[in-house]
Structures are given as structure tokens and as C-alpha cells.
Amino acid sequence: MNSQSKQNDIYDVIGVGIGPFNLGLAALSDPVPEINALFFERKSSFNWHPGLLIEGTTLQVPFLADLVTMADVTSKYSFLNYLQQHHRLYSFYFLEDFHIPRKEYNHYCQWVAEQLDSCRFGMNVESISLVETEEGALYEVRVADQQDGRESIYFSRHIALGIGTGPHVPASLRKALGGEVFHSSEYLMKKQDGFKGKRVAVIGSGQSAAEVFYDLVGGGEARHVSWLTRSKGFFPMEYSNLGLEYFSPDYIDFFYQLPQWKKDELLRQQDLLYKGISAKTIADIYHLLYERTAGGRDAAFDLQSMTEVEHIELDRGSCVLHCSHRVNEERFQRLADVVILATGYKERLPEFLAPVDSLIEKDESGRFVITRDYRLKTAVKTDHHIFVQNGELHTHGVGAPDLGLGAYRNSVIINQLAGREVYTVSHKTVFQTFGAVKEKAAVPNG
Ligand SMILES: Cc1cc2nc3c(=O)[nH]c(=O)nc-3n(C[C@H](O)[C@H](O)[C@H](O)COP(=O)(O)OP(=O)(O)OC[C@H]3O[C@@H](n4cnc5c(N)ncnc54)[C@H](O)[C@@H]3O)c2cc1C
Known part of the structure; x- marks a missing residue:
């Protein structure tokens, strides 16, 4: 092994992977004073599915599904601010199209990543284990510099998995x-x-x-x-207005409380939604x-x-x-x-979690059991958690990979990290009802 260095700071959260979801977490936690965050990405810079950034392709969701807007329209990391900073606001206004080029989305994310000190590129997370320290139980994160192989060790109260899916x-x-x-x-x-x-x-x-x-x-x-x-x-x-309502916090609420066999059956029937x-x-x-x-x-x-x-x-x-x-x-x-x-x-089971694997609860098919607020269920007796982004299709439904729900999920995670409501989490966001409608019992006349 190459030389090793140990960092003394204890972070509130360390994020593994910097795709759109953890980048959104970095951007939304940036102005929150209680959260000291650090994110690692093995690639040398932010680059969103580079093999498919084909000329003429666009995002499949409106530009409002940027990294922050659905949680905080005033964030300086919004796509509209990106346009203004790049003198493109008028062009976008005349374009009259919600669906921006995929290449521009990538450039926008790169612009956000460059402004965030918490994002470190060219760093591969090799292993995460749980250690007892004077500060109580903490996650020990071993990270290898992709250029010189140098290994560093960091400590964190929480982990945010944002490793995406694999081909x-x-x-x-x-x-x-x-x-x-x-x-x-x-x-x-x-x-x-x-x-x-x-x-x-x-x-x-x-x-x-x-x-x-x-x-x-x-x-x-x-x-x-x-x-x-x-x-x-x-x-x-499916891309009708009412079909799009399946990509909402309300549908997650409905889907989440179903038994697992019913969730699996529904997902098999919902291919054309996504x-x-x-x-x-x-x-x-x-x-x-x-x-x-x-x-x-x-x-x-x-x-x-x-x-x-x-x-x-x-x-x-x-x-x-x-x-x-x-x-x-x-x-x-x-x-x-x-x-x-x-x-x-497909979702991938991260090898770097091997040291804590025996502590993580799995369902009958070997998949992670995940709480409604995006924590892995573990046997760990601590309130320090491993949060999951885009690994919860089987528990939370079709919205898991959707860019439009990223800011919502990050709001739920940040509110837990900060121990207060930093971002308002919306409910009743859609017109339709997904569960049974229970009429109030009629009050007899007289
Ligand atoms: C071509 C394409 C287009 C898409 N377009 C849309 C769209 O228009 N709208 C929509 O809603 N959804 C879209 N999706 C679906 C989805 O939202 C995207 O795949 C999105 O990139 C998922 O983001 P993510 O943050 O989960 O993961 P990713 O973007 O996959 O990023 C994960 C990152 O983690 C890094 N990583 C993994 N392991 C480690 C490790 N051990 N250490 C350090 N880094 C690590 C990887 O290098 C990677 O960069 C698209 C998917 C694809 C493939």
C-alpha cells in the first residue's frame, strides 16, 4: 500500500459518488451552517454519462429538475442563475422549451461542482467501516487518490451513498x-x-x-x-400530465407502505412510466x-x-x-x-460497504431495506446513518432515478442531518389520490 494520511476533522456527512443526486446534496447543504460535508468522486471531474451526451439530446424532465430549485427557488445554484451568469437568460427565454440540451445540463452541473469546496474529484472510496472513537461510533472512510494511489482516512457521522446505477x-x-x-x-x-x-x-x-x-x-x-x-x-x-404525477412525494407515500411483493408486482407493470x-x-x-x-x-x-x-x-x-x-x-x-x-x-451493491455488510438489513431477495426517509436499516445502535440516493427503486418506486425528485429526497436527508426543518418538505403535491379515498361517515340529520 502507498502512504496513508489520517484527517482529524469529523464530518457530519461524507458522500460517496458525485452524480446529480449527491451534487444536489452538496449544493443544498452548502448554506446550512450545521452541516460539515465532504463528497468523493472517482472521476477526475463531473461528467454526466459522457458516452451518451449525443448532439441534439435533451433532458427528459423540465429544467426545474435542476440540483436545487424544487427545494429552494432562491438558491444561487439554480439553473436560472447559471443561465444568468453565462449571459444566456434571454436565449433561454426565446427558446421557449422546458427541455434543455443534455450537454447544457452537464455544463450546468460542472459549474455548480466547481463552486463547492466540499466536492473532491479523482478520489475513489475504497471501504467504509464503523469504528468506536472518543466521539462515539463513527464511520471510517478510506479513500484512494486516483492519481498517485495515496490513501487517506476520514471520519464521519453519516454517509450518503450516491453511486448511481451501473451498465x-x-x-x-x-x-x-x-x-x-x-x-x-x-x-x-x-x-x-x-x-x-x-x-x-x-x-x-x-x-x-x-x-x-x-x-x-x-x-x-x-x-x-x-x-x-x-x-x-x-x-x-408515458408523458401525460397525470402520468407525471407518479413522480411525486405523494406517490412515494402510497407506494412505500405497500407490502414488498405488491411493490415488485407493480414495478414489473410500470416499465413504460420510465x-x-x-x-x-x-x-x-x-x-x-x-x-x-x-x-x-x-x-x-x-x-x-x-x-x-x-x-x-x-x-x-x-x-x-x-x-x-x-x-x-x-x-x-x-x-x-x-x-x-x-x-x-441496474443498481449495484457497493463492495466498499463490505466491512459493515453484516450490520445491514436485507430483504428476501438480498436488497437493502430502506426507511421512508432514505436510511439503510441496520443493526447499528447509533443514530448515525447511511443514506441512499437512487438505490431505493424497490422500496420507494419509479421515482428513485428521476432527476425531478432529487431535490425533494435531499431535503428529507438534510433535515435529518441538521436536526431541524431546513427545507420545507411538500405533501399533497398532486391532484389525484393514489390510495383508497375514505369518505367521512355521514352525520345523521336532526
Ligand atoms: C444517458 C442517461 C440519461 C438520463 N437522463 C435522465 C433524464 O433526462 N431525466 C431523469 O430524470 N433521469 C435521467 N436518467 C436517469 C438518472 O437520473 C441518471 O442516471 C442520474 O445520473 C443518476 O444520478 P446519480 O447521482 O444516482 O448517479 P450517477 O450519475 O451514476 O453518478 C454516480 C457517481 O458515483 C461515482 N462512484 C461510484 N462508486 C464510487 C466510489 N467507490 N468512489 C467514488 N465515486 C464513486 C461514479 O463514478 C459516478 O460518477 C438518465 C440516465 C442515463 C443513463
Whole structure:
């Protein structure tokens, strides 16, 4: 091991990972005098899903889902203040569009991160353990500098996990990974090598798959682009006003008190609330395909739903996709030079928690048990907690990864850290009722 240094300060909270959610926690706790916070990110700077910052893509939620606004519209870290500081307020006003470019959201987050002394980049959290000190039980956090490998030790009363989700590839396709077969999260890095003259297959039917397909067909370099999915179709994500109300504190209240088996059943039925393709992207794709085929031009693309790619075989520089049709059960093969797996993201169980793992309560499926106010349930006899951001889909429902609920969740966490109501936590935020409506018993006349 390289040299080691021990920091004497005791922090109120140490955050692991600096994605939008922990960055929001850093920004919202910055003006709170009671909270001495520190955040670590292994990447050398803030960079939001860099492999998918494709030209022309936008946030799927309104700009109000920035890091702070839904908790505090007066925060200096708001997107509107970012616009003003960058002399873009008028342009945004004339743009008349709530959905900002994904690249601009990334730049906005970088602007916030640069102003926060609590954010440290290029630092990987290696392990977290619980230690007895003169100050009582504290979390000991070991962090490695990514440049020189130097290890430092920090102490904190609380932990905030903000490590996001990781690229997911079905087990049956994992063997083929490497070189020309890769996850969509690497798309722009791989695009630099060029797809000129190649047959490219995109697998999946979520937003990332659609954006990659659009970019490939629009770019016109690939010889042929195939888009395959095992889903029943290339369907739009629910985006009606009343559907959006599922991404609210009220829906979390309703979902949270359901038994776990019911939550799992509901989540299986709710894919299109958060996993489909935006209707606008579908329209853009359709317009592109229509234009590309005008005048009888040969279509250099094809789209096929209900098709499961069961495994991928590499044969003399070609990828052979072994497919089965999920409805008529036919088996067939497709050939490609490059295969892009837009097969989604999954929560990860962090290895750095291994020293405290035996203290953490798990459900029957080995998942964390999480309280309504985002604390891991543990056997630890202390009021020092491990908070979870975006790891609570199974307990709190579809809103867990949604950027629009980040400021709400951070308000709930900050109020606990400070021991007072720093940010007002809204209830009754939607028009509809999710649970049973109980009429008051009628009062008899006379
Ligand atoms: C391409 C894409 C677009 C999306 N667009 C939207 C959208 O428009 N609207 C919406 O509501 N949701 C969107 N989402 C869903 C979701 O909100 C985002 O994935 C969001 O980035 C989640 O933020 P996070 O803070 O949980 O994690 P992440 O952004 O994944 O950040 C986690 C960070 O933790 C770091 N880390 C992990 N382990 C350690 C460690 N041991 N030490 C130090 N650092 C560590 C990682 O390097 C990473 O930077 C999108 C998701 C993707 C993939």
C-alpha cells in the first residue's frame, strides 16, 4: 500500500459518488451552517454519462429538475442563475422549451461542482467501516487518490451513498463483450473509431437505444443499422400530465407502505412510466426514416421488435446474432460488424460497504431495506446513518432515478442531518389520490 494520511476533522456527512443526486446534496447543504460535508468522486471531474451526451439530446424532465430549485427557488445554484451568469437568460427565454440540451445540463452541473469546496474529484472510496472513537461510533472512510494511489482516512457521522446505477448486460450476452460488442454507455467513445461502412446492430428499446439508432442513421456513415428489441414494440414513455404525477412525494407515500411483493408486482407493470422512448424521439426517428427513403432510396436500416438476441457468436470478424421471435417462436440469425447493447442500468451493491455488510438489513431477495426517509436499516445502535440516493427503486418506486425528485429526497436527508426543518418538505403535491379515498361517515340529520 502507498502512504496513508489520517484527517482529524469529523464530518457530519461524507458522500460517496458525485452524480446529480449527491451534487444536489452538496449544493443544498452548502448554506446550512450545521452541516460539515465532504463528497468523493472517482472521476477526475463531473461528467454526466459522457458516452451518451449525443448532439441534439435533451433532458427528459423540465429544467426545474435542476440540483436545487424544487427545494429552494432562491438558491444561487439554480439553473436560472447559471443561465444568468453565462449571459444566456434571454436565449433561454426565446427558446421557449422546458427541455434543455443534455450537454447544457452537464455544463450546468460542472459549474455548480466547481463552486463547492466540499466536492473532491479523482478520489475513489475504497471501504467504509464503523469504528468506536472518543466521539462515539463513527464511520471510517478510506479513500484512494486516483492519481498517485495515496490513501487517506476520514471520519464521519453519516454517509450518503450516491453511486448511481451501473451498465447492465444480460448474462447470456456478457461473454461476447469486448471490442466490437459494447454497452451503449460507451457509445461516443467508440464512435470516435468510426462506424464507416459497417453493419451496426442496436439492441434494446429504451431512450438510449433510440438516441443511438437516430444518431447512427442520421450520421449516414454505417452501411446498415439494425434495431432489435425483445419488447412488444418501440413504444413511447408515458408523458401525460397525470402520468407525471407518479413522480411525486405523494406517490412515494402510497407506494412505500405497500407490502414488498405488491411493490415488485407493480414495478414489473410500470416499465413504460420510465423505460420507454420519448414520443418526440420516436417522431424524430420516423421523420428521418421517411426522408431517407424518399425517391425510392434503398433503406440502410431495419427495425425488428419481439426479437430476442439469445447469444452473440464471433465468427471471422463478424458478429453472428442468434435470435428468436418471441411470438411466432422462429429462430434465425443476423450478421453485424458492431453490436451496441442498450440493455439498461441496474443498481449495484457497493463492495466498499463490505466491512459493515453484516450490520445491514436485507430483504428476501438480498436488497437493502430502506426507511421512508432514505436510511439503510441496520443493526447499528447509533443514530448515525447511511443514506441512499437512487438505490431505493424497490422500496420507494419509479421515482428513485428521476432527476425531478432529487431535490425533494435531499431535503428529507438534510433535515435529518441538521436536526431541524431546513427545507420545507411538500405533501399533497398532486391532484389525484393514489390510495383508497375514505369518505367521512355521514352525520345523521336532526
Ligand atoms: C444517458 C442517461 C440519461 C438520463 N437522463 C435522465 C433524464 O433526462 N431525466 C431523469 O430524470 N433521469 C435521467 N436518467 C436517469 C438518472 O437520473 C441518471 O442516471 C442520474 O445520473 C443518476 O444520478 P446519480 O447521482 O444516482 O448517479 P450517477 O450519475 O451514476 O453518478 C454516480 C457517481 O458515483 C461515482 N462512484 C461510484 N462508486 C464510487 C466510489 N467507490 N468512489 C467514488 N465515486 C464513486 C461514479 O463514478 C459516478 O460518477 C438518465 C440516465 C442515463 C443513463
